[in-house]
Amino acid sequence: MTFPVVGMVGGGQLARMTHEAGIPLGIRFKLLSDTPQDSAAQVVHEVVVGDYRDLDTLRDFARGCDVITFDHEHVPTEHLRALEADGIPVRPGPDALVHAQDKGVMRERLAGIGVPCPRHRIVSDPRDVAAFAAEGDGFPVVLKTVRGGYDGKGVWVVDSAEEAAEPFRAGVPVLAEEKVDFVRELAANVVRSPHGQAVAYPVVESRQVDGVCDTVIAPAPALDEEQALRAEEMALRIAKELGVVGHLAVELFQTRDGRVLVNELAMRPHNSGHWTMDGAITSQFANHVRAVLDLPLGDPRPRAPWTVMVNVLGGDYPDMYSAYLHCMARDPQLKIHMYGKDVKPGRKVGHVNTYGDDLDDVLERARHAAGYLRGTITE
Amino acid sequence: MTFPVVGMVGGGQLARMTHEAGIPLGIRFKLLSDTPQDSAAQVVHEVVVGDYRDLDTLRDFARGCDVITFDHEHVPTEHLRALEADGIPVRPGPDALVHAQDKGVMRERLAGIGVPCPRHRIVSDPRDVAAFAAEGDGFPVVLKTVRGGYDGKGVWVVDSAEEAAEPFRAGVPVLAEEKVDFVRELAANVVRSPHGQAVAYPVVESRQVDGVCDTVIAPAPALDEEQALRAEEMALRIAKELGVVGHLAVELFQTRDGRVLVNELAMRPHNSGHWTMDGAITSQFANHVRAVLDLPLGDPRPRAPWTVMVNVLGGDYPDMYSAYLHCMARDPQLKIHMYGKDVKPGRKVGHVNTYGDDLDDVLERARHAAGYLRGTITE
Structure with a gap:
């Protein structure tokens, strides 16, 4: 058998449906799941339960996989580089994936290649948010932590500098964007x-x-x-x-x-x-x-x-x-x-x-x- | 969670593709497989390796399943009745399944409800085959063991009584049928x-x-x-x-x-x-x-x-x-x-x-x- 082994990091529904789509290809599908009850872990044969934030766990999991791919974008970039250094293809690779992990990096890169984006800037505090608003059409302004948000989490729409305190509390860089009409x-x-x-x-x-x-x-x-x-x-x-x-x-x-x-x-x-x-x-x-x-x-x-x-x-x-x-x-x-x-x-x-x-x-x-x-x- | 558990007996490709089709329904799928390498066993999470001909194995497997179904027709009828007596729904049930297990029973039943079938009769030895041929258009005649055949196995096309010895060697009843044009x-x-x-x-x-x-x-x-x-x-x-x-x-x-x-x-x-x-x-x-x-x-x-x-x-x-x-x-x-x-x-x-x-x-x-x-x- 020369059919490859695909290693999927993350046991959510995307992994579940990717497995479903992979069955007809006759490939082997290995899953690294947070818990044995995760959505994909219920339907995949080869399940490793472990923490994707732990490099040793990732390395153990990746051994014997022909390629690693993902159910989510939360694996630390440096871990992905370590897997690549071990000779495991990581797809998408860390240099690409960082643009889906970090909204600041994404905005900078897209602007650099001329892709139309909302007006945006990394901001350092509520006063800086007010300055960003003043440079454009004023409030409301959208604030996003550059990492960790999804489905509306990590996103705030603020109408004044006073409302802009919370996003800075996590200690993660904050991206300000115009509220697009x-x-x-x-x-x-x-x-x-x-x-x-x-x-x-x-x-x-x-x-x-x-x-x-x-x-x-x-x-x-x-x-x-x-x-x-x-x-x-x-x-x-x-x-x-x-x-x-x-x-x-x-x-x-x-x-x-x-x-x-x-x-x-x-x-x-x-x-x-x-x-x-x-x-x-x-x-x-x-x-x-x-x-x-x-x-x-x-x-x-x-x-x-x-x-x-x-x-x-x-x-x-x-x-x-x-x-x-x-x-x-x-x-x-x-x-x-x-x-x-x-x-x-x-x-x-x-x-x-x-x-x-x-x-x-x-x-x-x-x-x-x-x-x-x-x-x-x-x- | 009120989602049911489907127990599949047999680990071939039909079980594999049934699992694939069951994933979107959010049901649990349990497999009884002959070996850990069987086609479906590679892609199903809950796999029990065991012999479906052993009633205790079947009973253990069926415990906790809401319904039992099949990848093949080889489970002994009496085992299916025992599972039903235990209160486990077996689908298709033994009274139906016997018609797919025994070609003699199938022919008798279909003839009984007026479904057009090839001319057929259970035969007891090569001389009886010759008599069956003489009752119709002569040889060739198709001989089938009533149980155990698939994909052309357990089926013979014979041109004379002399050629008709082999099907009787297995000691299984033999069904003679006209060779349909x-x-x-x-x-x-x-x-x-x-x-x-x-x-x-x-x-x-x-x-x-x-x-x-x-x-x-x-x-x-x-x-x-x-x-x-x-x-x-x-x-x-x-x-x-x-x-x-x-x-x-x-x-x-x-x-x-x-x-x-x-x-x-x-x-x-x-x-x-x-x-x-x-x-x-x-x-x-x-x-x-x-x-x-x-x-x-x-x-x-x-x-x-x-x-x-x-x-x-x-x-x-x-x-x-x-x-x-x-x-x-x-x-x-x-x-x-x-x-x-x-x-x-x-x-x-x-x-x-x-x-x-x-x-x-x-x-x-x-x-x-x-x-x-x-x-x-x-x-």
């Missing part, structure tokens, strides 16, 4: 392999609720074809310039005055690409695996005119399984993806995909199912 | 749940080489619509009359004179349904899981005008992974499904699916990829 959020998902092949998925619209992704529509409705193409090209260029290997999600703001600005980068399969599991010829997970193994990439084109993904968040009652009866009977075409996670209010515990010719119908079906699973719709 | 083989795949819901996949054409399934075309080309409908209805009726729960494959002969006769039954996901993984809205594996859990079934309709499956058999060289480079680069829409099995000549080690609008193109792509993986095509 956007009409909607988009995402451009691309996948790139070590030898430089890259594919772009159609640009999607991503709708957030309370800072958490709620709905993704593929392709983004009523997006100018030229603008969609420019966004795809921009994501491909970022992947190339930053040397990304694997999946890259570029979260975008579409502004009222028609520009497209980069919000965030993620270098792993991404919530805005979950629709591809049922809606694209090759899913983001399958292409991520192919990319980290330097295999030719699969066709990223959609299989249906419209695909909609809606996240299933934890609600007030914990028994989502009983909701399957209603959801599956109501919509035999519905695609449910649950992550094996305990239900906690607001926690992403799954998503649903629907697809078809009529966007209103596709949207309604996905929203109904996600709402029923969560318990906010009961009829 | 068929123009092609078809398969009708249906799925039925305990509360009686059932769905039918489109009837497919199944092409065998040396008694082993080689190519499946969905739907069967140039099949009269009325005839396709009758075949689907027949499969649904068999599932209902026999009380099948889960996937039922009805292998069919289409005769030169326009009749459709039942060849074999399989009560589990089946090679003739592998195309559904990429070609149907809901795969046979997903629907099998839904059926054994008594969940509403998913839509069985095709997603493309044509889907073709070609099996990848082991060839002369063991390194199929290196063939991925060519196959994936040549056809970015190709779907490869490898089973993690060591290559042995003639062994089913994987399959490929292709789909599209043009049957010739879809067939060519699948054949090329399967041939290249096997090593019989090198350019």
Whole structure:
């Protein structure tokens, strides 16, 4: 057997779905998981339970793996360099991944290659925030810790210098950004392999609720074809310039005055690409695996005119399984993806995909199912 | 967590692909596998290695499972009854499964409910075979041991009473059947749940080489619509009359004179349904899981005008992974499904699916990829 061993660091749902996509390739999949109960640890055969922040644990895990990839961006950069020095391919590599780990580094680099970003600057204290505001259109200003934030955590929107104290308490550098006057959020998902092949998925619209992704529509409705193409090209260029290997999600703001600005980068399969599991010829997970193994990439084109993904968040009652009866009977075409996670209010515990010719119908079906699973719709 | 535990007996590729299809449902999947290296054992978290012929092993395994289902039909009927007596739902149950285990029982039952079958009779020795031949159109006659055969094993085509000695040596009852003058083989795949819901996949054409399934075309080309409908209805009726729960494959002969006769039954996901993984809205594996859990079934309709499956058999060289480079680069829409099995000549080690609008193109792509993986095509 010459089939390779892919080592996945992190046991969340992205690892779970990457394993699912890797099974047909006949590869071996090894998981480094925080706990034996993690989402992916429930469904993967070879699970090592350990702390990815510990270099010895990482090194032990990486031994015998042909490549290491990630469920999240939290592995310390210096650990990744150590693995590379040991001769283990790390994909994406530390030089690329740092742009998804550190928003300050990301902004500097994107500005350096001419990618349109919101106005931004590293700020040192609330007075500096006030100065940043005064240089532009004033408050509100968005403040972000450069490391450690996700799903709206580590992000503040402040209306005055007085409100700007909290972000500085963590002792992490803080990035100030203009609050972009956007009409909607988009995402451009691309996948790139070590030898430089890259594919772009159609640009999607991503709708957030309370800072958490709620709905993704593929392709983004009523997006100018030229603008969609420019966004795809921009994501491909970022992947190339930053040397990304694997999946890259570029979260975008579409502004009222028609520009497209980069919000965030993620270098792993991404919530805005979950629709591809049922809606694209090759899913983001399958292409991520192919990319980290330097295999030719699969066709990223959609299989249906419209695909909609809606996240299933934890609600007030914990028994989502009983909701399957209603959801599956109501919509035999519905695609449910649950992550094996305990239900906690607001926690992403799954998503649903629907697809078809009529966007209103596709949207309604996905929203109904996600709402029923969560318990906010009961009829 | 109220998500159920599905216990799968048997660690082959059907179990592997059933697990893959079960991951999105968030269920727990437990495997009873002959060895730790079995196809499914490589990718499932909870694996018990043991012998399914041992009742104590089965009972230990079934404890804590909400339902038991199967990768194969070899579990002794009396063991299944014992599990049922212990209060464990067994799906399909022993009263149904016996029809897929014993060809004699199957023929008697199908004849009893008026399902068209080849002329057949249990025979006791070579002289009896000659008598059976004389009652019809003479030799050749097909002889089958009523239990234990698959993929052409346990089946003989004999031209005389002298050739008919071997099938009787095993001491298993032997079924004689007319050698049907068929123009092609078809398969009708249906799925039925305990509360009686059932769905039918489109009837497919199944092409065998040396008694082993080689190519499946969905739907069967140039099949009269009325005839396709009758075949689907027949499969649904068999599932209902026999009380099948889960996937039922009805292998069919289409005769030169326009009749459709039942060849074999399989009560589990089946090679003739592998195309559904990429070609149907809901795969046979997903629907099998839904059926054994008594969940509403998913839509069985095709997603493309044509889907073709070609099996990848082991060839002369063991390194199929290196063939991925060519196959994936040549056809970015190709779907490869490898089973993690060591290559042995003639062994089913994987399959490929292709789909599209043009049957010739879809067939060519699948054949090329399967041939290249096997090593019989090198350019």
